[in-house]
Amino acid sequence: MHFSQPSLRTKLILSFLIVIVIGGLISLYLGQRLVKNTLISQAQKKVNYDLASAWIVFNERLNDIKDLVSLTAARESLQESVVKGERDLILRRLDRVRVMYGLDILTLTDQNGRVYVRTRNSKITGDDQSQDALVRQALQQGVIAYPEIIPQSELLKEGEDLAKQADMEFIPTPKAAPRPENRETSGLMLKAAAPLTDEKQGILGVLYGGILLNRNYEIVDRVKETVFKGEKYKGRETGTATIFQGDLRISTNVTNERGDRAIGTRLSAEVKTAVLDEGKAWNDRAFVVRDWYITAYEPIRNAGGQIIGILYVGTLEKPYIDTANRVMLTFTLLASLCVLFLLIILYFSTTRIIKPLQVMVAATHQIADGDLNHKVEIQSQDEIGELASAFNQMTEKLKAANRELVDWGTTLEEKVKERTKELVEMQARLVQSEKLASLGKLAAGIAHEINNPLGGVLIYTHLLLEDADRDSAQYENLKKIVKETTRCKDIVKGLLEFSRPKEPEMMLTDINDAVLRALAIFEPQVLFHNIEVRKELSELPRIVADSSQLQQVFTNIIANAAEAIAGNGILTIRTSLDKQNDRIKVEFTDTGHGIKPEDMMRLFEPFFTTKQVGKGTGLGLAISYGIVQKHQGSIEVRSEIGKGTTFTVILPVRRDVSGD
Numbered sequence: 001m002h003f004s005q006p007s008l009r010t011k012l013i014l015s016f017l018i019v020i021v022i023g024g025l026i027s028l029y030l031g032q033r034l035v036k037n038t039l040i041s042q043a044q045k046k047v048n049y050d051l052a053s054a055w056i057v058f059n060e061r062l063n064d065i066k067d068l069v070s071l072t073a074a075r076e077s078l079q080e081s082v083v084k085g086e087r088d089l090i091l092r093r094l095d096r097v098r099v100m101y102g103l104d105i106l107t108l109t110d111q112n113g114r115v116y117v118r119t120r121n122s123k124i125t126g127d128d129q130s131q132d133a134l135v136r137q138a139l140q141q142g143v144i145a146y147p148e149i150i151p152q153s154e155l156l157k158e159g160e161d162l163a164k165q166a167d168m169e170f171i172p173t174p175k176a177a178p179r180p181e182n183r184e185t186s187g188l189m190l191k192a193a194a195p196l197t198d199e200k201q202g203i204l205g206v207l208y209g210g211i212l213l214n215r216n217y218e219i220v221d222r223v224k225e226t227v228f229k230g231e232k233y234k235g236r237e238t239g240t241a242t243i244f245q246g247d248l249r250i251s252t253n254v255t256n257e258r259g260d261r262a263i264g265t266r267l268s269a270e271v272k273t274a275v276l277d278e279g280k281a282w283n284d285r286a287f288v289v290r291d292w293y294i295t296a297y298e299p300i301r302n303a304g305g306q307i308i309g310i311l312y313v314g315t316l317e318k319p320y321i322d323t324a325n326r327v328m329l330t331f332t333l334l335a336s337l338c339v340l341f342l343l344i345i346l347y348f349s350t351t352r353i354i355k356p357l358q359v360m361v362a363a364t365h366q367i368a369d370g371d372l373n374h375k376v377e378i379q380s381q382d383e384i385g386e387l388a389s390a391f392n393q394m395t396e397k398l399k400a401a402n403r404e405l406v407d408w409g410t411t412l413e414e415k416v417k418e419r420t421k422e423l424v425e426m427q428a429r430l431v432q433s434e435k436l437a438s439l440g441k442l443a444a445g446i447a448h449e450i451n452n453p454l455g456g457v458l459i460y461t462h463l464l465l466e467d468a469d470r471d472s473a474q475y476e477n478l479k480k481i482v483k484e485t486t487r488c489k490d491i492v493k494g495l496l497e498f499s500r501p502k503e504p505e506m507m508l509t510d511i512n513d514a515v516l517r518a519l520a521i522f523e524p525q526v527l528f529h530n531i532e533v534r535k536e537l538s539e540l541p542r543i544v545a546d547s548s549q550l551q552q553v554f555t556n557i558i559a560n561a562a563e564a565i566a567g568n569g570i571l572t573i574r575t576s577l578d579k580q581n582d583r584i585k586v587e588f589t590d591t592g593h594g595i596k597p598e599d600m601m602r603l604f605e606p607f608f609t610t611k612q613v614g615k616g617t618g619l620g621l622a623i624s625y626g627i628v629q630k631h632q633g634s635i636e637v638r639s640e641i642g643k644g645t646t647f648t649v650i651l652p653v654r655r656d657v658s659g660d
């Protein structure tokens with residue numbers, strides 16, 4: 001089988017493949033999104049919790065400062081020293097507290113907010129701190145703690161080193177919002193303030209202290225340790241925390257390309273807008289310094305509620321993306337394996353479908369080539385099985401139809417043969433009767449003219465014979481004349497019979513009887529002595545015929561047979577009635593020399609004879625033919641050279657004398 005189009009199997013597999021591939025791609029896409037979303041949203045939730053933890057660390061530190069400041073302010077010894085004006089003592093004691101508890105500043109003002117003791121820089125005193133939000137609130141309401149922006153001028157009062165710690169140049173950062181400045185000089189401080197009170201004199205002053213968050217990594221590192229526990233991915237710490245002052249990273253463990261803390265870099269513009277400008281929390285992926293992180297940002301507010309910075313935690317997005325990709329890769333591999341497996345199954349299942357079809361196609365070819373006996377052997381119970389049995393039924397019917405056609409063809413052929421033969425015979429008969437008619441006229445004329453003179457010759461010869469001497473030569477000659485003349489008269493008589501046949505005298509006749517009478521004439525003759533005659537006579541109905549004429553016909557035929565046998569032989573005479581009871585057959589079969597094919601056509605011609613001159617007249621069959629024809633019958637001849645001849649006289653069964 002050769003198809004210019006793809007085979008059935010290819011089509012089947014292709015259509016399956018299209019479904020599989022499209023389905024696969026869709027589920028791959030959905031799977032990818034699902035995996036990423038669940039993984040990332042899970043991670044995002046965790047980061048949100050982490051930010052809450054970061055706030056706890058942040059606020060704990062603020063509260064530590066608040067507790068320290070308020071407890072120190074509440075110490076009676078300090079109050080007493082203030083009342084007594086022991087400035088040096090106060091300075092020594094407070095400075096020891098500052099250093100011991102790691103505060104960057106610890107300063108005491110009087111009740112008007114003027115600096116009385118500045119532990120970090122004892123030289124600068126007397127400046128007015130009453131405008132500071134925390135100092136003012138401490139004077140009015142008591143202990144307070146808040147993050148606060150400290151301008152450079154204030155930082156300088158506490159010491160040049162502190163101002164320098166806060167001073168930070170901006171580092172160009174991708175995705176950061178543009179800013180006119182290029183450095184930050186102020187600092188962000190966790191600050192607490194507490195009033196010093198005396199039972200008698202009321203408020204004595206305010207003690208305030210704090211730590212500068214710029215370049216101070218204590219909080220962010222504690223967040224990283226407690227929250228992320230130092231998780232790493234490919235050698236990099238994944239968890240990060242940052243404190244922003246405005247949009248500037250002042251304390252962080254996010255690193256730059258060199259692996260240093262990325263302080264001085266700035267917040268990406270979109271997060272800045274959301275958190276700094278609009279005061280919202282940000283819980284989403286964000287670009288941090290140089291990578292994408294899953295992040296959470298929340299604003300840091302000062303005592304006045306203004307946003308002054310941001311607290312951030314975030315975890316590298318890459319590990320999650322990689323995990324998602326790995327899951328997807330595994331999924332894809334598995335899916336591909338499934339597809340492969342499916343294709344193999346498909347291949348075999350299509351074979352099961354296609355095999356019977358191929359068998360059917362082969363069978364069709366075989367049948368088309370004429371082998372109607374070919375059967376399709378498919379036993380399956382499905383549609384293909386049905387098809388096969390329908391196919392077999394079809395060939396069966398085809399075979400029957402074919403057989404009928406062939407049979408019909410042969411009968412047709414036989415019929416044509418039969419009819420042709422009849423036609424040829426009829427034509428021959430026609431020719432014969434025409435010949436007979438013209439010959440008959442001629443013969444009649446001649447016979448009539450010759451008959452009378454012959455009569456005269458015979459009479460005069462007899463007269464001469466009476467007078468002649470019986471021993472004389474003349475007598476013998478006269479005798480010869482009589483003999484030859486008699487022969488002539490016989491011929492003439494035959495001619496006359498032939499040319500002017502008598503009208504038959506029709507009466508009910510027994511054909512068997514006529515046959516037997518004809519035979520009886522011959523049996524005593526010498527010619528018949530060595531011939532065995534077999535009579536097979538059937539019972540026949542009497543028919544209307546001229547019995548003496550028919551007897552003459554039979555005599556002629558028997559004579560010819562005896563002459564053909566010429567010695568030892570068998571003559572079989574058989575009479576029969578045909579099945580329809582409408583024709584009688586009289587068959588004469590001899591074992592004589594037979595008739596040459598070229599003579600067959602001429603047998604019934606008058607004067608046709610193969611016998612020696614003087615022996616045959618060639619009129620016997622011609623006369624017989626005329627008689628049988630008068631009876632509406634026919635004569636058939638079959639002969640084989642050297643074996644014998646059969647003459648069959650066929651006569652119609654007629655019982656009605658007047659009915660012709």
Ligand SMILES: Nc1ncnc2c1ncn2[C@@H]1O[C@H](COP(=O)(O)OP(=O)(O)O)[C@@H](O)[C@H]1O
Pocket residue numbers: 556560561562564590592593594595603608609610611615616617618619620621622645
């Ligand atoms: N039974 C026969 N066997 C062989 N030849 C026959 C037979 N009957 C007739 N014939 C042939 O047909 C010819 C014509 O027969 P017929 O008309 O009786 O004339 P005749 O007998 O005088 O020759 C015969 O000469 C003979 O050759």
Ligand SMILES: [Mg+2]
Pocket residue numbers: 556559560616618619620621
């Ligand atoms: Mg004859």
